[in-house]
Amino acid sequence: MTGKLDLDPVLVARARELARRAGQPVVDLARSHTTVSVERAVLRLAGVSGADPDGIPWVNRLVEAVVADVGLGHGVAVPVFDALAREGITDVTLLAQKAAAGSVRFALPTGRAATAARSAARRAVGAGIRRIDRRRAERDRLIKRHGDPKQRPWIYLIVATGDIYEDIPQAQAAARAGADVIAVIRSTGQSLLDYVPEGATREGFAGTYATQENFRLMRAALDESSKELGRYVRLTNYASGLCMPEMATLAGLERLDMMLNDSMYGILFRDINPIRTFVDQRFSRQVHARAGIIINTGEDNYLTTADAVDEAHTVTVSQLLNEFFAHEAGLADWQLGLGHAFEINPEVPESFRLELAHALLARELFPDAPLKWMPPTKHMTGDVFRGNLLDGFFNLAGALTGQGILLVGMMTEAVVTPWLSDRDIALQNVRYVLGAAGGLHEDFVPAPGGFIRRRANQVLGEALDLLERIGEQTLLTAIAEGTFGIMKRPADRGKGLAGVAAHEADYCNPATDILEAAA
Amino acid sequence: MTGKLDLDPVLVARARELARRAGQPVVDLARSHTTVSVERAVLRLAGVSGADPDGIPWVNRLVEAVVADVGLGHGVAVPVFDALAREGITDVTLLAQKAAAGSVRFALPTGRAATAARSAARRAVGAGIRRIDRRRAERDRLIKRHGDPKQRPWIYLIVATGDIYEDIPQAQAAARAGADVIAVIRSTGQSLLDYVPEGATREGFAGTYATQENFRLMRAALDESSKELGRYVRLTNYASGLCMPEMATLAGLERLDMMLNDSMYGILFRDINPIRTFVDQRFSRQVHARAGIIINTGEDNYLTTADAVDEAHTVTVSQLLNEFFAHEAGLADWQLGLGHAFEINPEVPESFRLELAHALLARELFPDAPLKWMPPTKHMTGDVFRGNLLDGFFNLAGALTGQGILLVGMMTEAVVTPWLSDRDIALQNVRYVLGAAGGLHEDFVPAPGGFIRRRANQVLGEALDLLERIGEQTLLTAIAEGTFGIMKRPADRGKGLAGVAAHEADYCNPATDILEAAA
Amino acid sequence: MSRQIVRPYGDTTGDGMVQVSFTLPVAHDKRAEGAAVQLANRMGIDPAMLVHAKPMGDGFTFFVVYGRVNHLVDLDAVQVVERDFPLLSAKEVNTVVKQRLRRKLSVVGACIGTDAHTVGIDAILNVKGIAGEKGLEYYRELKVTNLGAQVSVPELVEAARAEKADAVLVSQVVTQRDAHLHNTREMSAAFREAMPAGRRPLLIVGGPRFDETMTDELGVDRIFGRGTTPGEVASYLVHALITQRKATT
Amino acid sequence: MSRQIVRPYGDTTGDGMVQVSFTLPVAHDKRAEGAAVQLANRMGIDPAMLVHAKPMGDGFTFFVVYGRVNHLVDLDAVQVVERDFPLLSAKEVNTVVKQRLRRKLSVVGACIGTDAHTVGIDAILNVKGIAGEKGLEYYRELKVTNLGAQVSVPELVEAARAEKADAVLVSQVVTQRDAHLHNTREMSAAFREAMPAGRRPLLIVGGPRFDETMTDELGVDRIFGRGTTPGEVASYLVHALITQRKATT
Ligand code: B12
Ligand code: B12
Ligand SMILES: Cc1ncc(COP(=O)(O)O)c(C=O)c1O
Numbered sequence A, B: 001m002t003g004k005l006d007l008d009p010v011l012v013a014r015a016r017e018l019a020r021r022a023g024q025p026v027v028d029l030a031r032s033h034t035t036v037s038v039e040r041a042v043l044r045l046a047g048v049s050g051a052d053p054d055g056i057p058w059v060n061r062l063v064e065a066v067v068a069d070v071g072l073g074h075g076v077a078v079p080v081f082d083a084l085a086r087e088g089i090t091d092v093t094l095l096a097q098k099a100a101a102g103s104v105r106f107a108l109p110t111g112r113a114a115t116a117a118r119s120a121a122r123r124a125v126g127a128g129i130r131r132i133d134r135r136r137a138e139r140d141r142l143i144k145r146h147g148d149p150k151q152r153p154w155i156y157l158i159v160a161t162g163d164i165y166e167d168i169p170q171a172q173a174a175a176r177a178g179a180d181v182i183a184v185i186r187s188t189g190q191s192l193l194d195y196v197p198e199g200a201t202r203e204g205f206a207g208t209y210a211t212q213e214n215f216r217l218m219r220a221a222l223d224e225s226s227k228e229l230g231r232y233v234r235l236t237n238y239a240s241g242l243c244m245p246e247m248a249t250l251a252g253l254e255r256l257d258m259m260l261n262d263s264m265y266g267i268l269f270r271d272i273n274p275i276r277t278f279v280d281q282r283f284s285r286q287v288h289a290r291a292g293i294i295i296n297t298g299e300d301n302y303l304t305t306a307d308a309v310d311e312a313h314t315v316t317v318s319q320l321l322n323e324f325f326a327h328e329a330g331l332a333d334w335q336l337g338l339g340h341a342f343e344i345n346p347e348v349p350e351s352f353r354l355e356l357a358h359a360l361l362a363r364e365l366f367p368d369a370p371l372k373w374m375p376p377t378k379h380m381t382g383d384v385f386r387g388n389l390l391d392g393f394f395n396l397a398g399a400l401t402g403q404g405i406l407l408v409g410m411m412t413e414a415v416v417t418p419w420l421s422d423r424d425i426a427l428q429n430v431r432y433v434l435g436a437a438g439g440l441h442e443d444f445v446p447a448p449g450g451f452i453r454r455r456a457n458q459v460l461g462e463a464l465d466l467l468e469r470i471g472e473q474t475l476l477t478a479i480a481e482g483t484f485g486i487m488k489r490p491a492d493r494g495k496g497l498a499g500v501a502a503h504e505a506d507y508c509n510p511a512t513d514i515l516e517a518a519a
Numbered sequence C, D: 001m002s003r004q005i006v007r008p009y010g011d012t013t014g015d016g017m018v019q020v021s022f023t024l025p026v027a028h029d030k031r032a033e034g035a036a037v038q039l040a041n042r043m044g045i046d047p048a049m050l051v052h053a054k055p056m057g058d059g060f061t062f063f064v065v066y067g068r069v070n071h072l073v074d075l076d077a078v079q080v081v082e083r084d085f086p087l088l089s090a091k092e093v094n095t096v097v098k099q100r101l102r103r104k105l106s107v108v109g110a111c112i113g114t115d116a117h118t119v120g121i122d123a124i125l126n127v128k129g130i131a132g133e134k135g136l137e138y139y140r141e142l143k144v145t146n147l148g149a150q151v152s153v154p155e156l157v158e159a160a161r162a163e164k165a166d167a168v169l170v171s172q173v174v175t176q177r178d179a180h181l182h183n184t185r186e187m188s189a190a191f192r193e194a195m196p197a198g199r200r201p202l203l204i205v206g207g208p209r210f211d212e213t214m215t216d217e218l219g220v221d222r223i224f225g226r227g228t229t230p231g232e233v234a235s236y237l238v239h240a241l242i243t244q245r246k247a248t249t
């Protein structure tokens, strides 16, 4: 702890304890359920790839066929590898094609067949996980070769043209202009698709489809940039939506470096069923842990629907929950890009000092996490001149409070998805602020008993109160009642619930087995 | 002293002592010389007004005639009032008209005629000074009625259309949008005119002519605004150039509230003769003292021609000199708007912290002066988005270091004299920064032994060294050698030297007599 | 009355001054700067002062141009959708509905397509409202069904039918590749197909980037843009569904 | 080769996107917003997204508009003053002057009219220079007379005569009400009047807001704009006064 806020360590420990109490039942739920996307992720690790002529991935066709024959609750690995053995083939994708054509039936093997299917599945999935391991080692090598960014915070930029072939030059231009991390935003509709599109795409709305091929193309382009710039440029995408586990898996396979991966974002902002989300989330985090991927959580989003002052403590609570879930799934502190944002109405008196209080609170509660500091969006308007100014103060708050990852704000936030020039102006803004005031944190000492310390301690207090209340009910109830982002999301509603199943006694998931064995 | 820098009081006292040593010879020079503009100012106080059909003021015609007959060194008051008595008229303007027509001769009266002329002159000039006193009392009343700005720094804005009738609505709009002080910039050529133009004007270049009528029109408009807004809106113009003493006098007569009035600006940036300037300056400051006008000095200008880091100490030296000259002329600390500026190249590492060090040094050296904090100009470019950002950091530096008067920077600084919308955007910038971070100075504590304290003490040390050197030579030599703003200005060169004369033994200036008697 | 003609205002009446910025896909050199001036000239800016040029990435340059535009603005020729209905208080709205419709007025709202931006439609519908005005749920005589985000057009039509909607309120915020226009057209076509003219609910769309004059092109009855308040919407509903309708029939 | 046509670039090739801001002398209301869109349309922006409107003072509104401009930029039609002379090092300049002119080349510089902005001309003339290049005073074979600021045209002509100037360099920074153009025209006319064509020095003006293509209109030989470096000026002097002159005579 840098100790600028005088936080009471007893209260901090109590907050963590309460977060565990609130989160554990959800973990139990996640450990005892599976989802279609978890199972598809397993099959992807086992080597199923490609899509049918309508663009529906073979993993989807295969899981559908298995579920039709034996249901989801046993996991698909054993029925699939049993069928493979029975069909006498080794190519899982070929099996999927046959299944789609209706020429294979699935069953639950017993005895020796079961044992054989299990170990074949484990071998195949293990090969997939080793590919992820290799990509992680490759990242480590490249970082050693090209180096990490010289400064903290890392500079994180979004590209979002909808067309991977426009995204690439824009991402490279951004990297050249100083971006350390490039995120390719997804098309508006993608998170509700219950499959991952295939191939290179050029037709997204307000974002580009996340596909394995797009991942590959962008990673290759940024590898080029890394070489050119002598600095490893990281790539980010989204492990969220109905395909969260598969996204995590593809990210691991294509050496993405960070993934947006929040425990509640999908529930709140995509109306995805809470149970589906928590199950998917645990698996995806286990993959991220293995792949050495840094996750970015989404607390910033709450402040776009809820007030950033009144609901500041909900951000803290969510960060504590995200931390608990992440640790439980095997992620280390350095992988926790916990989110928070500069979203206080700029008309509020002392708004900048309030921002500093909130940002510093997060910094001191999570001293070893590379916090992700998100720019103003809600109070950005078409006044782009004012917008660039606000972004400058956001950057300054980031520098003063030692944030780890700075998502660069765009002056056109209220107008368009970022233009090439918006990004350039935004990076110039960041460079100015970090260059001119990068060391100012030395001289920033919240007055003892003053506004900033009082505010930070007040938010911590409110967070504790809320955690107490959640503990008395349950987290699912709290979510149902609109605690986060004032979105009310009951546990029995929302998209994707049909794709959830409780584990049967013989549930088998070789991926989880391997990942948990390692942890 | 707020004591954030740990300045050594012994060094500070030493700096003041050295400034006195450097300044005193110049004061002695000023006390023993007069200029055509000082004499014209005396006649304006005595009631001469208006201009001939070519626009040359009657004061100019009258002083020329007196000088032609008796020279300048005796002062014009006695010859003029002697002639008035001899002509048997009471209207000094009428006398000027006759003098211009060549129908009056001037002489140096002796004996009783001399005594009579002296006391008539003193009466007439005294009446002028009483008018100034009444305007000062009126200002006090209006401030009591409408109130001062609620916040410090006061927000100071420039209008500069060249047309007083465009300036007025723009000034009123600015006041409504939050400006506390309006400055009407002068046309490029005016400071080299050896007369004050007359009447309302619409044809300035990059500024509007300073005339008594323009002063009156704008003051009346701002009185209206003050009433509307319930806050006394101040008006500023320039007591600089060849007519500095007359400008000060007209400002006093028309209740202007602040005047740009530097001891060296005219020398360095207008190539006006140093002696002319120092003589004019002393008289004009005596008038300002009496009129309750706040002066603004021009140290900011040095940093447009010299480097703001390398030459930071020249600003400090000049502030100390300006303070000395101002005190000597009777100005109180609350009237000293000592200038300094945010002009460090933004590409310089830690430039913002350097700015803070410099700004805080000024603040702590002159704790009771309403320092005037000037925005970036030199490093502003056509990139208006970046410009607005820099202005925001300038505003922040002003708030963090407790500046008294904030001259609002314009994003179009490198492009055009400010547009209506530039001013609006700029004021919005100021409002945001003061509103959001107005109290942040509480939490700004330069680290002991850290960058900011070291830098401030270094600049103070360099200022002391320079003052030592100036003391060993003279201030006039230092100016000749390009010490300030790297402009070399020898004492025997520059414009307006012809209008200077040493006092004769019988030199009489009733205005100075009255002003010095009061002090 | 003479036509009202104005020009942009920099710092002097009639000076016509404007500011423009844009990127050209050309590497920075003198020709690129000339190209920027050419574009400014074509936009009617003459003289054009190129005040900033910054190379970006590979083969792009960003420009800022200031100058005098020689177009005139004819205020009489301006086309706007002026509010052509009286602004009523919540109480007045309730009274008119109660007295003249004699049943609750049914409103169905949604954010359609893949758009998940509900803050705007919620500001109109939820009790909380916006800008100090309560949302339509607060109106005693309105029955509000807020379907939330990402509602498909068939779902919306179905809900409108089920709720016997007098009006359907649709929000669209994402505009990249004209998503908002496509979605709105799809929606209005579906209602035209599903219901006969007389039985169709009033179709209203809103969002920050709509052009309010495009109702005909989009097949809707009314468009609300940036900064709409619930009171305006409620007043319009009463006007379009009750006052005006009764008046014309 | 086919003509090179480009369009402004927002985030996709050919999207034509630009940003514009301006003030209209109209109080803020719907009609004012319509007027802003009308102006944007006349500038060729269609569709025009009005994204910001802010009332200012009494009867003015500031607007920000984004949108697609439908003009094309024809790179082949771009008019620029390309550097049509080789860029020489200081050493090369000195050598050419010494060997071919066989005397020092005399340069007189000034900031004329009431313009007191000397930083620009000093950057060209003083040893210190700019952007890492030394100024003309540093060139052994050039004789530089820098008259400073606020020089009247008669003073300048006189100095040019006295110094037997081969070239006169004039700076103009203040542009409000076209001061720079008026002053430059006055200067070139005075030289035309005072000296016969063959004996007139080369007339060069510079400053950040000049249009470099306006030499004929202003009666000067060359105009230098934003970001000029001393080396460019020295190279041009050698070219115009020595290399080219010898070549053509
Ligand atoms: C909040 C927000 C979000 C929240 C939404 C939360 C929620 N539940 O609504 C979250 C964080 C989830 C989000 C996500 C995304 N967002 Co978003 N978001 C915003 C943001 C910051 C504010 C929008 C807002 O709430 N405005 C406040 C409301 C009150 O204003 P309003 O919507 O204009 O509504 C008013 C009027 O327009 C009108 N109105 C609106 N609808 C209706 C309907 C009717 C019937 C009527 C009468 C009136 C009416 O009345 C309202 C009150 O005055 C804007 C940027 C900005 N500052 O505008 C970006 C923005 C809208 N988002 C954008 C994008 C691209 C996304 C994503 C698609 C990014 C991605 N690829 O992941 C995602 C996915 C969401 C999706 N599928 O739609 C872009 C859209 C770009 C474009 N023009 O196409 C924007 C402009 C940001 C940007 N520059 O990139 N976003
Ligand atoms: C420094 C400065 C001053 C200093 C000048 C000190 C000095 N001794 O020069 C001081 C503080 C004294 C000053 C005063 C004023 N200034 Co002033 N000033 C500036 C400022 C901040 C920078 C100019 C500068 O030095 N640029 C750096 C040099 C290196 O660039 P440059 O001049 O463009 O020169 C380069 C090229 O153009 C070219 N070049 C230039 N001249 C020549 C000549 C030749 C022959 C060649 C080959 C090339 C060449 O080469 C140079 C090197 O690359 C600008 C704003 C800005 N950021 O641009 C305002 C600015 C120029 N000033 C302005 C004004 C209005 C004034 C005043 C008139 C205000 C007033 N009414 O009091 C006063 C009075 C001065 C006067 N009578 O001219 C306006 C002009 C507006 C306009 N477009 O008409 C500006 C733009 C500020 C503004 N937005 O209002 N100013
Ligand atoms: C944590 C998190 N996940 C996901 C998303 C958006 O992804 P999608 O809407 O594509 O699921 C966001 C949006 O910014 C986010 O913050």
Ligand SMILES: Cc1ncc(COP(=O)(O)O)c(C=O)c1O
Residues within 6 Å of the ligand: B186, B187, B188, B190, B191, B238, B239, B240, B241, B260, B261, B262, B265, B270, B296, B297, B298, B301
């Ligand atoms: C102290 C001071 N005096 C005077 C002026 C300018 O006035 P003029 O050039 O009209 O004398 C300035 C310019 O900003 C200044 O700072």
